[in-house]
Amino acid sequence: MINIKKLKSVGIVGFGGYIPRFRIKVEEIAKAHGKEGKKIAKSLGVLEKSVANFDEDTVTMAVEAAKLALARANIEPKKIGAVFVGSESHPYTVKPSSTIVGEALGIGNEYMTADLEFACKAGTAGMQILAGFLGSGMIDYGLVIGSDKAQSKKGDVLEYTASSGAAAFVLGRKKEEFLAELEGFTSYTSDTPDFWRRKGKDYPSHGGRFTGEVAYFRHVIQSTKKFLEKTRRKIADYDYVIFHMPNKKFPERVAKRLGVEKQQLEPGLIVEKIGNPYSASSLLSLCTVLEKAKANKSVLLTSYGSGAGADTLSFKTTALLSQKQSGPKVEDFIKEKEEIDYVGYLKKLGEL
Amino acid sequence: MKIAVLGTGITKFGERWEKSLVDLAEGAALEALDDAKVQVSGIEAIFIGNMLSGRVDNQVHLGSLIGERLRFNGPTVRIEGACASGGMATREAVLSLLSGEYKKVLVVGVEKMTDCQNSQISEALMSAAGEEERRAGLTFPSLFALMARAYMEKYKVSEKDLAAVAVKNHFHASFNPKAQFPFEITTKQVLKSPKITEPIKLFDCSPISDGAAAVVLADKDTPCQVAIIASAQASDTLSLARRRNLTKLLSVEKAAQKAYQMADIGPKDIDLAEVHDCFTIAEIMALEALGFYKKGEGWRGAVEEGTYLGGKLPVNTSGGLKAFGHPVGATGVKQVVEIANQLKNKAGKRQVKGARIGLTQNIGGAGGTAVVHILSND
Amino acid sequence: MSFSVIHIPPSGFEDQIPYRVGLVELKDGSRMMGQIVESKKLRIGQKMKAVFRILNLQEKEGVIHYGIKFKPWKK
Numbered sequence: 001m002i003n004i005k006k007l008k009s010v011g012i013v014g015f016g017g018y019i020p021r022f023r024i025k026v027e028e029i030a031k032a033h034g035k036e037g038k039k040i041a042k043s044l045g046v047l048e049k050s051v052a053n054f055d056e057d058t059v060t061m062a063v064e065a066a067k068l069a070l071a072r073a074n075i076e077p078k079k080i081g082a083v084f085v086g087s088e089s090h091p092y093t094v095k096p097s098s099t100i101v102g103e104a105l106g107i108g109n110e111y112m113t114a115d116l117e118f119a120c121k122a123g124t125a126g127m128q129i130l131a132g133f134l135g136s137g138m139i140d141y142g143l144v145i146g147s148d149k150a151q152s153k154k155g156d157v158l159e160y161t162a163s164s165g166a167a168a169f170v171l172g173r174k175k176e177e178f179l180a181e182l183e184g185f186t187s188y189t190s191d192t193p194d195f196w197r198r199k200g201k202d203y204p205s206h207g208g209r210f211t212g213e214v215a216y217f218r219h220v221i222q223s224t225k226k227f228l229e230k231t232r233r234k235i236a237d238y239d240y241v242i243f244h245m246p247n248k249k250f251p252e253r254v255a256k257r258l259g260v261e262k263q264q265l266e267p268g269l270i271v272e273k274i275g276n277p278y279s280a281s282s283l284l285s286l287c288t289v290l291e292k293a294k295a296n297k298s299v300l301l302t303s304y305g306s307g308a309g310a311d312t313l314s315f316k317t318t319a320l321l322s323q324k325q326s327g328p329k330v331e332d333f334i335k336e337k338e339e340i341d342y343v344g345y346l347k348k349l350g351e352l
Numbered sequence: 353m354k355i356a357v358l359g360t361g362i363t364k365f366g367e368r369w370e371k372s373l374v375d376l377a378e379g380a381a382l383e384a385l386d387d388a389k390v391q392v393s394g395i396e397a398i399f400i401g402n403m404l405s406g407r408v409d410n411q412v413h414l415g416s417l418i419g420e421r422l423r424f425n426g427p428t429v430r431i432e433g434a435c436a437s438g439g440m441a442t443r444e445a446v447l448s449l450l451s452g453e454y455k456k457v458l459v460v461g462v463e464k465m466t467d468c469q470n471s472q473i474s475e476a477l478m479s480a481a482g483e484e485e486r487r488a489g490l491t492f493p494s495l496f497a498l499m500a501r502a503y504m505e506k507y508k509v510s511e512k513d514l515a516a517v518a519v520k521n522h523f524h525a526s527f528n529p530k531a532q533f534p535f536e537i538t539t540k541q542v543l544k545s546p547k548i549t550e551p552i553k554l555f556d557c558s559p560i561s562d563g564a565a566a567v568v569l570a571d572k573d574t575p576c577q578v579a580i581i582a583s584a585q586a587s588d589t590l591s592l593a594r595r596r597n598l599t600k601l602l603s604v605e606k607a608a609q610k611a612y613q614m615a616d617i618g619p620k621d622i623d624l625a626e627v628h629d630c631f632t633i634a635e636i637m638a639l640e641a642l643g644f645y646k647k648g649e650g651w652r653g654a655v656e657e658g659t660y661l662g663g664k665l666p667v668n669t670s671g672g673l674k675a676f677g678h679p680v681g682a683t684g685v686k687q688v689v690e691i692a693n694q695l696k697n698k699a700g701k702r703q704v705k706g707a708r709i710g711l712t713q714n715i716g717g718a719g720g721t722a723v724v725h726i727l728s729n730d
Numbered sequence: 731m732s733f734s735v736i737h738i739p740p741s742g743f744e745d746q747i748p749y750r751v752g753l754v755e756l757k758d759g760s761r762m763m764g765q766i767v768e769s770k771k772l773r774i775g776q777k778m779k780a781v782f783r784i785l786n787l788q789e790k791e792g793v794i795h796y797g798i799k800f801k802p803w804k805k
Contacts, residue, residue: 055784056783059796060782060783060784060796064782091794092794470738471740475740484763485763487786488765488785489743491738491739491740494736494751497734498753546737547735551734592753593763
């Protein structure tokens with residue numbers, strides 16, 4: 001059970017995203033495998049996905065996003081008391097990404113950390129954990145990053161959408177510094193093996209259609225519904241609604257079922273242009289929404305992680321937000337792109 | 353000072369796969385001793401210049417190794433300063449004679465580079481640069497490429513102007529049977545050669561070579577035809593990032609100033625020079641640092657033919673590093689060998705008529721170390 | 731300050747050729763040597779941004795080395 005109302009003053013004081021430069025079109029991937037690209041692109045609702053350069057990984061992207069978040073927060077890195085990097089592509093199986101990130105950002109030696117993994121929702125899980133630390137008063141600021149350089153088996157349907165990106169958030173507990181207050185959150189968790197990667201394997205496996213109703217839809221809907229029920233709110237109360245985006249169809253469908261209007265969903269729906277950067281998906285969406293939103297707007301976000309679980313978080317923007325929307329925006333990263341072909345894609349993956 | 357150059361010896365430079373490092377050292381040493389009409393027993397110390405034997409051959413303790421081959425029981429020292437090792441070994445020998453400790457010593461510069469793969473040698477050469485440069489993926493030629501690009505941009509000089517240096521040095525080497533490449537090349541060939549690290553192409557670079565050179569030096573009381581009248585060494589930063597000016601070789605300027613002062617002469621008094629053309633741009637920058645040309649004008653040397661045999665100041669009549677070869681530790685000593693032979697009128701087809709004063713300039717790394725010697729036959 | 735495009739690499743960099751390296755002057759006046767990534771054309775005087783990247787890509791068993799590279803910076 002989760003006591004949503006017990007959450008004390010926690011809010012976002014800095015945020016930033018990073019999307020690598022390269023893109024490969026869904027049609028280009030399909031062509032490489034002798035499939036019909038136009039059909040696949042249409043069924044997924046995705047045009048192209050972001051591809052990290054060969055010298056980028058979860059850690060390098062996390063650092064880039066966090067640099068921006070810290071700059072916007074305008075706090076001394078050493079004030080950070082806890083760091084969480086959520087990913088399903090940590091570069092080491094044993095050795096945390098978060099310490100490399102902490103070192104690169106100059107966070108010093110006095111911070112708590114351990115790496116997080118929960119498929120695509122490790123980032124929001126990190127936010128929840130930080131909220132606990134902040135609520136207790138043991139830390140003044142925390143840094144959470146969702147970052148992934150998603151892997152996929154060649155020719156598998158996931159290859160069309162598994163992409164790369166990172167989003168970072170600095171959370172604090174002083175109301176006067178909030179750019180957006182974290183009003184509350186909850187989770188819906190179960191043991192549902194819809195998508196997994198065994199130890200030592202390079203690529204994940206998934207349960208095909210099993211990843212739909214029983215996994216994504218059930219958890220996203222249940223978590224969102226439970227949150228609204230416990231807080232006695234309605235979907236219509238929200239200006240922006242964000243869902244994890246494995247493709248464009250899933251969030252659109254779940255939006256319909258929950259009664260979310262197009263104008264609530266559109267601003268955060270970036271999957272069409274960048275694909276699914278796993279742990280960074282819903283968080284990059286949150287970044288882009290925060291970069292556009294005015295004061296006193298409400299944002300509802302439900303992430304989803306295979307295995308399975310969904311986290312629902314609710315935010316309310318403040319007047320201070322408009323002062324912190326400068327710097328490279330997610331939409332700038334989306335626009336700053338260079339198309340590559342399948343050979344170029346394999347080179348970037350280091351497989352050629 | 354007046355250090356007698358009693359004899360010189362040099363092996364053919366090139367891909368000497370049939371000879372080991374100690375074979376080459378022995379070859380040059382025996383030739384020098386013979387030329388000097390001195391026995392091994394007459395030598396009091398051996399100074400060895402070598403950079404890479406520890407890395408590529410897993411062999412250090414060269415002093416003992418070469419001493420063993422020459423059946424020498426006296427003191428032996430190996431000196432290392434990247435590609436300036438030969439010049440530095442010569443200098444240390446000079447200092448030892450000036451100290452009065454010895455009267456007659458042997459200097460051997462030797463290097464064996466062709467027994468490895470290109471990538472191994474490339475990596476080994478980068479040990480002359482800094483850690484930051486290695487981690488950034490730089491190669492030794494790329495350090496000079498950075499200097500070349502800055503120079504070309506600042507002084508509006510083209511790749512064609514740089515190529516003239518290679519063409520000249522090959523022309524000189526065509527008269528030198530011991531050169532690695534004793535044949536001419538054309539400007540077109542240089543410009544069309546494969547890119548190594550833009551703007552440097554294959555024919556802008558000195559080759560990977562094996563070889564050895566040796567000289568027998570004696571103190572001022574020994575009668576001789578040719579003597580070293582100045583010896584100077586100076587340093588600059590190891591990393592290019594720590595240098596204020598990418599288009600100057602500060603170490604060469606300082607060493608040259610000191611050497612001219614010692615010999616009580618100026619650049620105008622030099623009749624010929626052997627300079628360190630590890631890359632075409634290096635010769636150009638050296639000519640300026642040595643005071644032969646004004647800043648930004650060094651390229652005129654080869655282009656206007658002033659530095660050709662028969663010109664105002666012949667530079668690299670041996671063929672330089674580019675055409676004669678560059679077994680790194682041997683080069684500094686080979687330069688002394690060439691100047692000494694020129695001053696003794698023994699340079700055959702490459703002879704500079706009436707040469708009286710010659711200069712050698714040897715650098716290590718991207719100019720972190722520079723050694724200048726001046727020789728005279730007065 | 732200067733740059734070059736490397737075609738013949740040291741070992742460990744073979745799969746990156748041709749790649750660019752440059753000497754970059756930082757805001758505080760000091761200088762740093764680094765790889766320049768994601769650039770099409772370069773010229774002396776061009777503004778650069780420092781980025782955090784992997785340095786020793788070929789290392790599969792040892793520690794991953796992270797460091798600074800540069801990429802052209804547009805406003």
